[in-house]
């Protein structure tokens with residue numbers, strides 16, 4: 001079964017870059033450009049992994065991640081935060097909000113798929129544990 005990846009990103013160029021990076025892999029790509037849309041798509045599609053821009057219109061990736069984590073359906077979904085700036089002190093905020101890791105933009109198009117593949121296989125291992 002194809003794994004579903006939800007990309008939450010309001011910047012069309014960044015969205016396209018992430019999408020193109022993953023298009024060659026065998027994933028189903030879902031896209032949301034704001035918080036409301038992200039929650040709607042997540043509830044409907046149950047993505048296996050979420051890529052979360054932190055700087056969104058109306059909300060932030062921090063708040064959105066917290067909201068997702070409140071739902072048991074997404075309490076263990078791998079979430080990768082995307083940030084335009086090196087975070088410094090905000091690093092703790094990202095982890096505290098419930099993101100698993102963060103990646104600084106511009107994204108490394110070779111490294112991102114590796115990180116995603118690793119997180120998905122780890123997730124499968126965790127799920128198959130009794």
Ligand code: MN
Nearest residue numbers: 010053055056
């Ligand atoms: Mn943004």
